[in-house]
Amino acid sequence: MDVLVVDHPLAQTRLTAMRRTDTDSGVFRASLHELTTMVVYEAARLFAVEKYPIETPVAPTEGTRLANPPLIVPVLRAGLGMADAALALLPESSMGFVGLARDEETHEPRAYMESLPADLTDQPVLVLDPMLATGGSLLHCCRLLADRGCTDIIICCVLAAPEGVERLASSGLPLRLITASIDEGLNDKAYIVPGLGDAGDRQFGGMRRF
Ligand SMILES: O=P(O)(O)OC[C@H]1O[C@H](OP(=O)(O)OP(=O)(O)O)[C@H](O)[C@@H]1O
Ligand SMILES: O=c1cc[nH]c(=O)[nH]1
């Protein structure tokens, strides 16, 4: 699996804001929005483009457009905070949704929502979830996509644990991963260390213990 870490200084300052305990939810959401713009911008290098004839006020020339704009799929809840920024960069894209909540004891994802086209043959998909921890949630989401015929899945996240990266890489699914960091690992509650806590709670409220 190809993995790209977006180590740009401006990406790392937004990530630092998200990590800090003293960052409130408004600043956390704004930082995630800005960081998503940078991560999706990098991911978009992977998209196929095509040339087509245009005219400037001065002369005819060739323009560039995406050959096949991706379906954007945020993983609820935390991926919702990435959706607006991704759609702003890709206004021609459609959006699907997958809702998953990790069980606090088993750490396995429980699916509660699935709104995806039935056929994803020849449709690239951009999956958005800020956190790749054990990898169970993203694996579940990407299997749903592959089961619908998708053969081109690009995952954009913010933080990844090496355990989750390895799990996705060994899944055999057609995945590429863009992230702003690969952290040290997981703690005994399967939270990323040093991480940023629970990305859903930090955006939308809630109280989880780490
Ligand atoms: O790699 P994993 O071990 O599966 O963990 C990562 C998942 O955990 C978080 O969601 P969570 O289940 O907390 O739901 P939420 O977004 O509603 O908070 C996160 O947004 C991922 O989807
Ligand atoms: O560190 C983690 C792990 C899973 N989900 C989160 O939101 N944070």
Ligand SMILES: [Mg+2]
């Ligand atoms: Mg959560």
